[in-house]
Amino acid sequence: MNEADRNDAALSLPAVDPSALLAWYDRHHRNLPWRVSPADATVGIVPDPYHVWLSEIMLQQTTVGAVKDYFTAFLDRWPSVEELAAAQEDDILKAWAGLGYYSRARNLHKCARAVVALHDGRFPQTAAELKSLPGIGDYTAAAIAAIAFDEPVAVVDGNIERIIARLYRIDEALPAAKKPIREKMALLTPNARPGDFAQAMMDLGASLCSPKKPACALCPFTGSCEAEAVGDMVRYPVKAAKKEKPTRRGAAFLIRRADGALWLIKRPGKGLLASMSAVPSSNWFDKRAGEGFDPDKALEQAPAGLRFARKTGQVSHTFTHFHLLLDIYEASSDLPRPLDEGWWSEPDAIRGEALPTVFRKVVEFDQ
Template sequence: MAVSDALLKWYDVHAREMPWRVGPADRAAGVLPDPYRVWLSEVMLQQTTVAAVRDYFHRFTARWPTVLDLAAAPDADVMGEWAGLGYYARARNLLKCARVVAYEHDGRFPDSYEGLLELPGIGPYTAAAVAAIAFDRAETVLDGNVERVMARLHDVHVPLPEAKPMLKDHAERHTPLTRPGDHAQAVMDLGATICTPRSPACGICPVIEHCAARRAGTAAELPKKSPKKPKPTRYGHAYLARLPDGSLVLERRAEKGLLGGMLGWPGSDWSDAPSTEPPFDAEWREIAGEVRHTFTHFHLILRLYGAELPEEAAPEGYEIIGKHAFRPSDLPTVMRKAYALWRDA
């Protein structure tokens, strides 16, 4: 376990400070991680940077300090606080998981990989991360940082995602029985701060003497990745309407599908040839400009139409949000972009 020993020694000095993390000194003193905070951070960090997550994490834990508090929260409040983090299915699964833990597990997270994996919205990575970091189980945690470290440490040239099983095997062999949670965080910190995607700082790496890619001179080109398929572009129309008192007409999207459960502007489908039929009758005018937004699997271009409605024309079946109750921050990013363009038109 020479690699793990070197990593833990380095981590004891250089561990990053995170609002959800119990640092190595506190951990050695007997301070235990809060599984709720570990789980919440891991869900938030999926496909999102630490810098982007910090403020969201502080707001969530200030408003809902325990899993019981989160489980009791109204869906709309949680979705509103999540707005801007993206990948909104995570927020829906967050609530489902919190409620299962609260009502079926007496507010306590299972302390094993297998038990965690049975919870809604928890996949193999999150189960391993929570089991290792919160409960010090010797589970193999494999995120993008760990994949990069393992690919370089063992000079793996098989491209991702094909290389994932191989990289997991390498990571598993390095996972110690002692301090596995600190080890997992040490590898992730190494990848985030030293073994970075570009220009890795090999000269100060604590495991340089064990790195096969460093010896071969291939560290900077690893891990290799299969070429990405180009993202298609879809098109759509959004309709933004206001009543004389300043109230706005919004709709809540269906629970399933993209942006599920979020507030948004009424609009068309998003496709190659979206419907041009407005959602309700009004004197619509096209707003100059367009909204461009990129999702995981496609680019979106939205054309916007605005209308000022007479008081008696409030459409049925929509959510009418008062002027002072409306918060753009409750909207997903693409809908906030639309509002900003309409407001500034």
């Protein structure tokens, strides 16, 4: 089939019907701890804006499976936005540890305080107003407004981008395609049940409209999808070529006491992993592994007054924009304060520290 035939096939399709998706969602929706099911909605149960907001912040760049337990634990500890606003940031960071992208946790706290201080504990009800709060961008504002307050606003996450790009065979590559995708989603979003429609699109993308093997025969949009009509579904969304991530190098310094306690510090309040717990470390040198970097160079930044021995092997971790390789050095000390800043974390307390994943890997290295 040539391109002209493909275009003719796409033009002959019936219009996409939002009601077909909502009917599918009523039968096949995911049961999630932050979600009000269609059945519950029929008896007057409405979404809690606090739950919707909390889940949407946690779900940014994180899977549903990873978020469920964290969401439940946060609600158990801080059942309302007022209680979260009154919490200490260190406690929130500890509860968030392991979920990644820690600026979300700090913004979560700032947003809770803003909702309490500026809005009397009530979330604004429109996407435009929600965007004024810390940590809430276009997508999150739209999701909260649609799901919690029934505003018919376009909600577009990665799954929805894929569905819309396939439905309309949008040939522009991401991120340029985001604008036409959003425009199509805005036209498609119904005035009735816009929150359910958004969640239905999310569920469809997480199940039938998968990246590599979409189950088109079971899709509620079958017969209306332009990509399905010509058989090139997996081509969409078109993505620009990825840039290769650089590899940075550095060293981490484990200081242990004879009883197993570990010396921890608090990272600076700005920058990557800000305000999180950590073991002392060197700078992360922005050089590719194996290209003239001396692994012992970072040892020059080891805490003074202690004798460190290098351990065999490395810890590797991947951040959004770079890979990191850390050499591990270990020293023993029974001093009350081996460094000016920090604290001894007892063996049974380390698990509860606000250690990001990269430093938890360091702590658990070779254990």
